[in-house]
Amino acid sequence: MLPRAGPMAAGALLLLVALVADTTLGQLSNYQLTTCPGKTTCSQCIQTTNCRWCTMPNFTHPRCHGQIEKYCPEEYTVDPSNTFQLVQGRELTKPSRRVLEGQSERESYYSSSHYQSSSSSSSSSSFQQSSYESESAAGSIVQISPQRVSLKLRLNEAFRFNVNYAQAEDYPVDLYYLMDLSKSMEDDKTILSTLGADLASEMRKITSNFKLGFGSFVDKVLMPYVSTVPKKLEHPCDGCNAPYGYLHHMSLSSDSNLFTQEVQRANVSGNLDAPEGGFDAIMQAIVCREQIGWREKARRLLLFSTDAGFHYAGDGKLGGVITPNDGECHLDHNGRYTHSTTQDYPSISQINLKVKQNAINVIFAVTAEELSVYEQLSRLVEGSSAAKLSNDSSNIVSLVRDQYNKISSSVEMKDNRTDNVIDVKYYSRCRNTNGALQQTNRCEGLKVGDVVTFEAHITLLKCPTDPRDWQQVLQIYPVGINESLTVDIEMLCSCPCEHPSDPEYRERADECSNAGTYKCGICECDGTYHGQRCECSAMESLLEPGMVDACRMSNASEECSGRGQCVCGVCVCERRPNPDELIDGRYCECDNFSCDRPGGLLCSGPDHGRCVCGQCECREGWTGPACDCRASNETCMPPGGGELCSGHGTCECGTCRCTVTEDGRYTGRYCEKCPTCAGRCNEFKHCVQCQQYKTGPLAEANECATNCTLFVPIPVEKVTIDEERNDNKCTFFDEDDCRFEFSYNDSDQDKVVVTAQENRECPPKVFMLGIVLAVIAVVVLIGMAVLLLWKVLTSIHDRREFARFEKERMMAKWDTGENPIYKQATTTFKNPTYAGK
Numbered sequence: 122m123l124p125r126a127g128p129m130a131a132g133a134l135l136l137l138v139a140l141v142a143d144t145t146l147g148q149l150s151n152y153q154l155t156t157c158p159g160k161t162t163c164s165q166c167i168q169t170t171n172c173r174w175c176t177m178p179n180f181t182h183p184r185c186h187g188q189i190e191k192y193c194p195e196e197y198t199v200d201p202s203n204t205f206q207l208v209q210g211r212e213l214t215k216p217s218r219r220v221l222e223g224q225s226e227r228e229s230y231y232s233s234s235h236y237q238s239s240s241s242s243s244s245s246s247s248f249q250q251s252s253y254e255s256e257s258a259a260g261s262i263v264q265i266s267p268q269r270v271s272l273k274l275r276l277n278e279a280f281r282f283n284v285n286y287a288q289a290e291d292y293p294v295d296l297y298y299l300m301d302l303s304k305s306m307e308d309d310k311t312i313l314s315t316l317g318a319d320l321a322s323e324m325r326k327i328t329s330n331f332k333l334g335f336g337s338f339v340d341k342v343l344m345p346y347v348s349t350v351p352k353k354l355e356h357p358c359d360g361c362n363a364p365y366g367y368l369h370h371m372s373l374s375s376d377s378n379l380f381t382q383e384v385q386r387a388n389v390s391g392n393l394d395a396p397e398g399g400f401d402a403i404m405q406a407i408v409c410r411e412q413i414g415w416r417e418k419a420r421r422l423l424l425f426s427t428d429a430g431f432h433y434a435g436d437g438k439l440g441g442v443i444t445p446n447d448g449e450c451h452l453d454h455n456g457r458y459t460h461s462t463t464q465d466y467p468s469i470s471q472i473n474l475k476v477k478q479n480a481i482n483v484i485f486a487v488t489a490e491e492l493s494v495y496e497q498l499s500r501l502v503e504g505s506s507a508a509k510l511s512n513d514s515s516n517i518v519s520l521v522r523d524q525y526n527k528i529s530s531s532v533e534m535k536d537n538r539t540d541n542v543i544d545v546k547y548y549s550r551c552r553n554t555n556g557a558l559q560q561t562n563r564c565e566g567l568k569v570g571d572v573v574t575f576e577a578h579i580t581l582l583k584c585p586t587d588p589r590d591w592q593q594v595l596q597i598y599p600v601g602i603n604e605s606l607t608v609d610i611e612m613l614c615s616c617p618c619e620h621p622s623d624p625e626y627r628e629r630a631d632e633c634s635n636a637g638t639y640k641c642g643i644c645e646c647d648g649t650y651h652g653q654r655c656e657c658s659a660m661e662s663l664l665e666p667g668m669v670d671a672c673r674m675s676n677a678s679e680e681c682s683g684r685g686q687c688v689c690g691v692c693v694c695e696r697r698p699n700p701d702e703l704i705d706g707r708y709c710e711c712d713n714f715s716c717d718r719p720g721g722l723l724c725s726g727p728d729h730g731r732c733v734c735g736q737c738e739c740r741e742g743w744t745g746p747a748c749d750c751r752a753s754n755e756t757c758m759p760p761g762g763g764e765l766c767s768g769h770g771t772c773e774c775g776t777c778r779c780t781v782t783e784d785g786r787y788t789g790r791y792c793e794k795c796p797t798c799a800g801r802c803n804e805f806k807h808c809v810q811c812q813q814y815k816t817g818p819l820a821e822a823n824e825c826a827t828n829c830t831l832f833v834p835i836p837v838e839k840v841t842i843d844e845e846r847n848d849n850k851c852t853f854f855d856e857d858d859c860r861f862e863f864s865y866n867d868s869d870q871d872k873v874v875v876t877a878q879e880n881r882e883c884p885p886k887v888f889m890l891g892i893v894l895a896v897i898a899v900v901v902l903i904g905m906a907v908l909l910l911w912k913v914l915t916s917i918h919d920r921r922e923f924a925r926f927e928k929e930r931m932m933a934k935w936d937t938g939e940n941p942i943y944k945q946a947t948t949t950f951k952n953p954t955y956a957g958k
Contacts, residue, residue: 160185161707163199163616163641168276168584170738173200176618176625176642178632184642199641201613203273203280208609210267213572214289262289262418265599269607274543274581276614277731279741281579284606286532286599287572293330293419295373296320296521298380299406301399301427302337304358304391309426309514314384319518321377327525332373333380334413338402339364340392340432341461343440347392357391364390366461367402369452373414396430401446403483404467405458407475409450417603420529421481424521426510428488431498437465448475473502480603484524486510486517503535504528504601531565533600534575541727542585543595543610548576580740582727584614591615616641650689657689674708685709711735717747725749750774759791766792788849789867801865802851805875809834809863813877816855832865834877840864859883 157172166174166185175184175193182192189198266285274280302310317333324331340346347364348357357364371383406413406423415421434446446467451460476483483505485495495507506527508520534547550556551564551573564573577597585591591612598605617623618641630639637646637655646655672680672687681692684704694709702714711734716724724730724737730748731738739748750773757765757772766777770792779792788794808829810817813836819825840862842848850864859881866874 157183157185157187160705162643162645163619164614165705167199167201167616168614169733170277173198174616174641175199178642180642197642199616199618201273201275201616203275203278205280205282206271207267208269208271208607210270211263213264213266213285213287214262262292263604264289264292264602265604265606267606268604269609271609271611272579273611273613274579276581276584276612277738277740279578279580281576284534284575284577284597285572286534286575288529288532288567288569290569291328291330293332293416294324294328294422294525295332295334295414295416295419296324296422296424297334297336297373297406297413297415298424299399299402299426300335300337300384300387301339301397301429302387302389303339303397303429304361304389305428306426306514307360307389308512309428309510310384310387310389312514313517314381316515316518317381317384318377320521321375321380323518323522324525327522327529330419332375332414332416332419333371333377334373335371335380335383335387336367336369336402336406336413336456337387338367338398339390340394340396340398341366341401341437341440341442343442343462345439346394346398346432360389361391362388364392365457366398367405367458369405369409369412369456372412373416396432396436397427398461398466399425399427399431400433400466400472401458401461403472404446404448404475405450405452407472407479407481408448409452410479412450412452412456415479415481419603420601421479421603422521422525422528423481423483424486425483426486426514426517428491428510428512430491430494432466434466434468434471446471469498469501476505477503480504480598480601482506482528482601484508484521486514486520488512504533528601530567531563532567532573533563534577534597535562535600536598537596542581542583542590543593544578544580544582544728545595545597546578546580548578549573579608579610581610581612584612588615618642651691652689657691672708674710678708681709682706684712706734719747719749745774757791759793769793769795800849800851801867802849802853805832805863805865805873806851806853808832809861809875809877810855813863813879814855814861814881816857832873832875834863834875836879837876838879840876840878855881857881857883 157166157169160166160169160172160174163174163176163184166172169185171187172185173187173189173193175182175186175189175197176199177193177197180193180197182189186193264287270282272280298313300306300310300313321331321333324333342354342364343349348354355363368387370387371380374380403423403425437443440462442462442465444464446464448467448471451458451464453459475481481504483499483502485499485505485507487495487507488510492507492509499505499507506524508524510516510520536545538545546560547562548558548560549562549564550558551561552566552571558576562575567573579595591614593610593612595608595610596605597608618625620626623640625640625642627639629635630637630644632639633644633646633655634650636650637644639645644653644655646652649658651657669680669687671690672685672692674682680687681694685692685694687693692707692709694704694706697704697714699714702712704712713732713734714723715735716732716737719725722729724732724739725743725748728740729743730740737746737748739745739752742752744750744752753775754765754772756775757777759767765772766779767787767789769787770777770779772778777790777792779787779789781787794800807817807819808825808831811819811821811825812829813834819828840850842850842864848864848866850862852860852862854860860883861878861881863875863877865876
């Protein structure tokens, strides 16, 4: 038993409880201040998440609050919520019993969409189920449901509803064959003329309601596309007719014999440059709906056949054509394109726009040499595909069949939103009805009778500045299908009490001193008056004492938080140079631009969150001070199941942070690798050697290409690792005693990222022959230097001796007469017998 507390202890306990209660209330008040940061108007309030506005007259509490229902009656509370209304919801066309019997152990169901709002309870509707057989009339076929709904969206509150799609049985198909009839396609035309019946027969196995049309193209009749020499204009090549831009030969028809005749009658022509004028032909074949005969309810296929490239917007300037393509139909009564020489080629974006508007699937059937180019083009044109055409077009029947099956067995949901006001995300289980919901707008492997449900999440990201843009129409459609769901969106960006139609809306009201408009329980003063009741004149009250105190949050705070001016006791917040950056709040204490900016993006970008009163308000699925962390721990769960981060770490911001033990640090994306476990250095060593340095046992090109397909190393000057990313560093010496390093990261199960040192660190090479030669050269040079030195010294010595001799000779003191050893240089001989005669 505890001893009874005395009076002083009881008093201390009460004081402690009071302090805790005061602290709790203070925290709650701060939380509400952060959530609903002193919004001064009803429209500003409802544009803030979880905030409500009170319109009750003489209300003394803050009118915008997160828990306003505690002290504001419900009839005065403005708290709009997302609402849904079904406008048109015809049920999907049900397949016939023949189709259902062919699908073993699969149940086709056609249920209504389920609608829910993530923010509040909203009206929901269900479609009544009914059973009826497939109807042959195309107008009665329904492949997407519902067809029209109405939504009222509040800012940043996602609304979810389902969109059902099912491929209808025996759905009509229109196939328009658009063929390049330049000289190189002559053999293709001959083959095609014999395959018309086979093509129609093959397509009628898929649908009984099939129509076939035919058109051809060459290029603009201008230099440098075709030769404009009069003779060449009539016969550009042997057996060729005059060139033309685009010619519509045959409207869509079920008569395959007529198709064969038209192909046979069509003549080939010729041009100069390699690219053709196919874009002109595609544009006309799409937009000339009446001439071509495109049906309203049919899957439309445009088969484009060529063996060359294409001209696009801007190429027309080469021929002097500078007028942009207008995207309109320009065919005369003979089916000839009349504006070929007056309008430029269409751009890729124009083609893509018209394809989307007319729900046409383009199939680019091209030869192997051009396939890669058209594959890239198909990525830019919605709902298009590229396939390999044989050199003589003999595989055209199988090509059309395969491409149609590929198109019809998949569905891709898209919408027509063009700005960042509305965000739409799609989730689906595709055919796996028991699987987890995944974010995707595409499902594949569908059959007739399969129902695919997409859950669309629509969120209003911001309110447009122009109230006329608060009403928008969103189209959600399956690519290539001329059906769509129309969503009429009304943005809840203002309160009903702010409109003149509200009974409590009064201009020049007595409550506002006849100087303002009374609405939503507050006064909106004109430009010359301020105050709660517009009782203060802006000019007369600037110097009135006591007014400044009403503009301070506390005695220690600055006037209007240092970011505004106090006018008649009311803070007028300063404006920023950027109109999107706002300062607001009763004391100018809030703004929408001072939040954290990871990667330079405010609150990690609009998809993650938004800045409210200096703090990031995260969207669904994100958390953290900067909304840069995923709210779910699913990314930290090993693929094969098990504990979070394999039990060796904690999940922070959607990433495993591995623990450090005495043996070292766990690594791997899910901390699945222990410190003492052998890494994959030896596994990657030989591939790094052959790919980066062309050395090692796999140095041969074939060996390297065959055995090293998992990765391609990224060369860097110096290998560094990031432990937070779970990088692993490897160091080896090769057969040349060269040192090299690389790091790898295999956190992603689908790929391995390897970073390798760009150049190996090899010891300097020793050349023995060079050393020997160098030594010999040094010895020879030294010897020659010694000899040269000896020669120089000897010469110097001789010169000195000679000079001394000359000197001594010059200093001799006797002459020839005194020299006892002097002898005359001449000798005289006399002949004794000479008598002088």
